[in-house]
Amino acid sequence: MADRSNRVRLVIALVATLAILAPLAWLWQSSLVAKSYSVMGMGYLDYGGGAAGVHDHEAGARSVADITVGTTRKADLRVDLVAAQQNLTIGGKSVPGYTLNGTSPGPTITAREGQLVEVHLRNASVKAGVTLHWHGYHVPAAMDGVAGVTQDEVPIGGEFIYRFVANQIGTYWYHSHQVSNPQVIGGLFGTLVVLPKAGRTDPVDVVAAAHTYAGMKTINGVVGDLKVPAKPGQQVRVRVINTDNGPIETWADTPFRVQAVDGFPVNGPTEVTDRSVTITAGGRADLGITVPSDGKAVRVQISKGTAVAVGAGDPVPPPQPAAALDLLSYGRPTALPFDPATANRHFDYSIGRRPGFVRGAPGLWWSINGHLYPHVPMYVVREGDVVMMHIDNHSGELHPMHLHGHHAVVLARNGVAATGSPWWMDSLNVLDGETYDIAFVANNPGIWLDHCHHLKHAAQGMVAHLMYEGVDTPYRIGGTPRNRPE
Amino acid sequence: MKTAYRVLALIIAAVVAIQAAAIGYAVFAQMNWIENGGTLDKAAFESSAPGSGALLFHAFEGLAVFLIALALLIVSFFAKIPHGVRWAVIVLVCTFVQIALGTLSHLLAPIGALHGAVALVLFGVAVTAAMRARKPAAVEEPVPAQVV
Numbered sequence: 001m002a003d004r005s006n007r008v009r010l011v012i013a014l015v016a017t018l019a020i021l022a023p024l025a026w027l028w029q030s031s032l033v034a035k036s037y038s039v040m041g042m043g044y045l046d047y048g049g050g051a052a053g054v055h056d057h058e059a060g061a062r063s064v065a066d067i068t069v070g071t072t073r074k075a076d077l078r079v080d081l082v083a084a085q086q087n088l089t090i091g092g093k094s095v096p097g098y099t100l101n102g103t104s105p106g107p108t109i110t111a112r113e114g115q116l117v118e119v120h121l122r123n124a125s126v127k128a129g130v131t132l133h134w135h136g137y138h139v140p141a142a143m144d145g146v147a148g149v150t151q152d153e154v155p156i157g158g159e160f161i162y163r164f165v166a167n168q169i170g171t172y173w174y175h176s177h178q179v180s181n182p183q184v185i186g187g188l189f190g191t192l193v194v195l196p197k198a199g200r201t202d203p204v205d206v207v208a209a210a211h212t213y214a215g216m217k218t219i220n221g222v223v224g225d226l227k228v229p230a231k232p233g234q235q236v237r238v239r240v241i242n243t244d245n246g247p248i249e250t251w252a253d254t255p256f257r258v259q260a261v262d263g264f265p266v267n268g269p270t271e272v273t274d275r276s277v278t279i280t281a282g283g284r285a286d287l288g289i290t291v292p293s294d295g296k297a298v299r300v301q302i303s304k305g306t307a308v309a310v311g312a313g314d315p316v317p318p319p320q321p322a323a324a325l326d327l328l329s330y331g332r333p334t335a336l337p338f339d340p341a342t343a344n345r346h347f348d349y350s351i352g353r354r355p356g357f358v359r360g361a362p363g364l365w366w367s368i369n370g371h372l373y374p375h376v377p378m379y380v381v382r383e384g385d386v387v388m389m390h391i392d393n394h395s396g397e398l399h400p401m402h403l404h405g406h407h408a409v410v411l412a413r414n415g416v417a418a419t420g421s422p423w424w425m426d427s428l429n430v431l432d433g434e435t436y437d438i439a440f441v442a443n444n445p446g447i448w449l450d451h452c453h454h455l456k457h458a459a460q461g462m463v464a465h466l467m468y469e470g471v472d473t474p475y476r477i478g479g480t481p482r483n484r485p486e
Numbered sequence: 487m488k489t490a491y492r493v494l495a496l497i498i499a500a501v502v503a504i505q506a507a508a509i510g511y512a513v514f515a516q517m518n519w520i521e522n523g524g525t526l527d528k529a530a531f532e533s534s535a536p537g538s539g540a541l542l543f544h545a546f547e548g549l550a551v552f553l554i555a556l557a558l559l560i561v562s563f564f565a566k567i568p569h570g571v572r573w574a575v576i577v578l579v580c581t582f583v584q585i586a587l588g589t590l591s592h593l594l595a596p597i598g599a600l601h602g603a604v605a606l607v608l609f610g611v612a613v614t615a616a617m618r619a620r621k622p623a624a625v626e627e628p629v630p631a632q633v634v
Contacts, residue, residue, distance in 0.1 A: 013563035020560060185533055212533035217525050246528030281529070305525030353589070355549070363549055364589070396592040398528070432593070454532060 031357035036479025048345035075118035091223035098188035106190030129153030133177035141446025148483030170263025253318035267421035268332030280429035281400035331421025373461025495616035
């Protein structure tokens with residue numbers, strides 16, 4: 001009798017164990033990715049209510065590698081960049097990191113509108129390989145620099161040539177998109193400024209790349225203030241570039257104008273006095289100030305701890321304003337170059353967080369439309385489509401959302417329509433609990449990442465793609481070469 | 487199996503203590519950093535500012551506790567410890583509540599206070615579960631002698 005009771009008990013125990021382990025094993029198994037895989041086979045196709053056409057590896061698809069500016073036109077500006085893995089000296093301390101041409105940040109590439117820029121990237125010693133992504137720039141797809149999607153990683157001794165026409169004026173930056181999570185934090189980036197054909201619009205033009213190395217805040221790789229000489233009455237443009245994983249606030253002790261956001265000019269910018277400007281991870285803002293006629297130095301504070309000090313003297317850091325400028329209502333409205341009401345693709349990008357497995361690892365992971373990586377949406381468009389995207393963040397944390405190869409215009413936040421200058425952006429600070437409606441024209445064929453620019457989040461699987469139908473990629477993530485875009 | 491049950495329960499208690507230590511370290515590392523002129527904002531926090539590593543570890547390890555609690559429950563099915571399953575379920579529920587509170591604290595900071603307090607409850611129930619596994623089954627439920 002006792003034996004029977006023991007047997008029954010054992011059976012119940014085994015069934016209960018199975019009831020716990022079987023679903024977990026199934027979830028674990030379905031989260032695994034192959035050693036090497038193509039983004040074309042990842043997740044599920046989302047047509048956004050538009051036409052379903054040629055996709056995937058179907059016949060007639062053109063390779064992303066062939067979407068270039070061609071080879072016939074000679075470069076107007078050639079830049080050679082050598083990537084290295086080495087210790088950096090930041091604030092007197094030695095920290096492990098990466099350099100381009102021996103420095104971090106790498107050199108500022110300054111081009112004129114319309115020039116063909118040719119960048120020769122060589123990898124001297126970065127063990128994991130390297131690429132360069134042109135953040136915010138509408139380069140031809142083959143030049144987007146995403147390992148495993150638009151090219152293979154450049155191994156030690158290897159070289160890759162990036163060619164694109166500088167058609168957008170403004171403030172941009174470039175960074176590695178191979179193992180980007182440690183490489184960008186470690187300093188493998190630089191800045192790109194494209195001036196109008198006629199040259200500078202402001203007599204004093206300052207690039208200020210904000211980056212935190214091993215906890216130390218810097219501007220252009222230097223701890224402390226960046227001193228900029230300027231004469232009384234001069235116009236100064238401060239190009240603030242946030243290369244970190246989280247947003248920063250910028251403000252000044254003198255009225256300033258937000259002249260551009262993410263490279264695109266703001267229409268009719270007004271003077272800002274009691275607000276800070278939030279620059280999300282990967283985002284840029286050009287702040288315009290006028291040096292006071294008495295020559296008094298002014299400070300453009302880039303978060304607490306670093307500043308651009310313009311003019312003579314050493315002004316006291318101004319207190320941080322209590323509120324941030326709302327770009328939704330800043331500047332003067334003007335007509336958009338397209339009509340969002342004619343949108344023929346409507347996508348959702350709903351960001352959540354839930355327990356599960358990603359690549360076999362258990363955790364509380366970021367979800368996109370309820371799915372965990374790699375079961376994420378592949379947004380499919382056709383060239384010329386007008387695309388609307390509804391972003392909804394209910395994940396408990398903010399996410400700086402970045403779409404490659406395009407700028408989108410913000411139409412509304414939390415259902416409230418934009419009333420200011422068209423707010424063009426490529427990097428959007430989406431707070432927890434917020435929704436955004438954005439729109440763009442699909443005018444740059446390719447396969448483009450649409451991901452969180454908190455690069456640790458991207459490495460945790462917060463990456464979707466925008467795919468133009470009829471475009472394929474020969475590159476693969478994983479395998480040999482060992483492409484790891486995040 | 488009894489030993490496995492006891493060891494798993496003790497590991498959970500130990501991990502809860504490590505969790506508290508990580509938070510204590512993170513708070514003071516950040517305070518020291520700020521007092522010495524460092525700036526802590528989201529950008530610095532997400533780029534290896536002192537203490538941020540400990541906070542990330544805290545979040546990661548919290549989930550590890552849940553997995554250990556699941557293992558404890560499975561072991562309890564076979565360990566034949568009086569009320570062993572019940573205590574394993576209590577530990578698992580406490581762990582789940584802790585993760586939920588920790589997640590919700592991002593939305594509403596006062597929930598963080600509850601998260602801290604429930605940690606002590608989880609520590610207590612884990613130790614209690616471990617102690618139950620130590621008692622020999624024969625003397626688990628002694629029948630009191632009747633005094634005539």
